[in-house]
Amino acid sequence: PDMSDLASWQSIDRAHHIHPFTDQKALRASGSRIICKGEGVYLQDVEGNRYLDGMAGLWCVNVGYGRQELVTAATRQMEELAYYNCFFNTSTPAATRLSQLLAQVTPDGFNQCFFTNSGSEANDTVLRFGRHYWALKGKPEKTIFISRRNAYHGSTVAAGSLGGMAWMHSQGGLPIPDIAHIDQPYWYHEGGDETPEEFGIRVARQLKAKIRELGPDRVAAFIAEPIQGSGGVIIPPSTYWPEIKRICAENEILFIADEVICGFGRTGKWFGSEFYDLKPDMMSMAKGLSSGYVPIGAVMMSDEVADTLVANGFLSHGFTYSGHPLACAVAVRNIEIMLNERLVERVESDIGPYFQEKWASLKNHALVGEARSIGLIAGLEMVKDKSRREKFPTTARVGLFFREAAFRNGLVLRAIGDTVVASPPLVITHAEVDELIEKLGRTLDETERYVRTL
């Protein structure tokens, strides 16, 4: 069809395309929005409507849309060598260079990486490597991974099992055995009368209780995002991470940071682990690694973990596209852009603080119970009653109304339940932050009018 012929695109999409994480029946009734262009922080659909993308795609387009440098890197690589693998004692300049750059931008003590195609595959890899690590250490019975309720770690069988979303576990036979969950540090809705600090300690100590219950000899690792992203931008109380770190060290279990969202500058540090001084044993990453331009993920290992795996010789794991030259060439260029433009520093000391101040001002809106943010990652609680932190009944579908109203206002923002989450591209300008906040304010006003009709 013609690019602008929305009805034709929609009817083809309806007939042939099953969308991820989507109410398929509702989608077929409403029809898809067809997005066809991106430039900077803006998207455009086939009818020419423009949207400010407050989500950087799905938390990934950190350097913004339409970067010619990435197009050039991809084109050159495709012309030179479209594909080769790293299976037969071979590598490529692109994969080799990316491994070096990753060692450069990750904290000291991280020098070795394993390439995957996605965040889910990175977390599958972490599960296998974590168990294998303990087997090599003579403790093969250490197999259990502990994660958190409502965490999202991906959608393959293993990653979906590591995740703690009840609605995901309700389909397809998840979780696999030997995975356990503790609560998330969600003070706003689960903290009751406790201070955030008290709550942080209490929830962290669930890890200790869970390890006791399962037996420390059987627990391999604890996996978590430094700030839970898809779970609703859960920023933990200040007491949480120090307590978790202590418990992991005392019980001889690996700590794995899922950096798929928090990595690559989102918090104002290269990795969320650095923001909280976490010193993990492994980090899974994807999304911002290539700013979403190509599918790629990686697992970065501490020297101790990597050396243990390497010392054993053969590693029975990998993908046809582990270290795909196209993906690696684009990721290399993406990291170079971040370094050259000092994007991480920009988030820490310039655009991040500006965004945070504007975001915090939304707290005064009648619908908003809490507006929290770090760097360029933010969450906002829409509630029925602010004084009692009372949620809307799920049947009210406030978050869905919000999302659609945002689109009508030229803004892409996602609501997880009734928690609005934001993660704009790291290149967003001050004026674009103002525009985002203005459009968000208007959308909240409309949502408030909607809830009054309920």
Ligand code: PMP
């Ligand atoms: N971990 C986290 C924290 C994520 O947010 C996601 C994706 N939203 C994943 C893992 C899975 O990544 P992918 O979709 O690339 O498999």
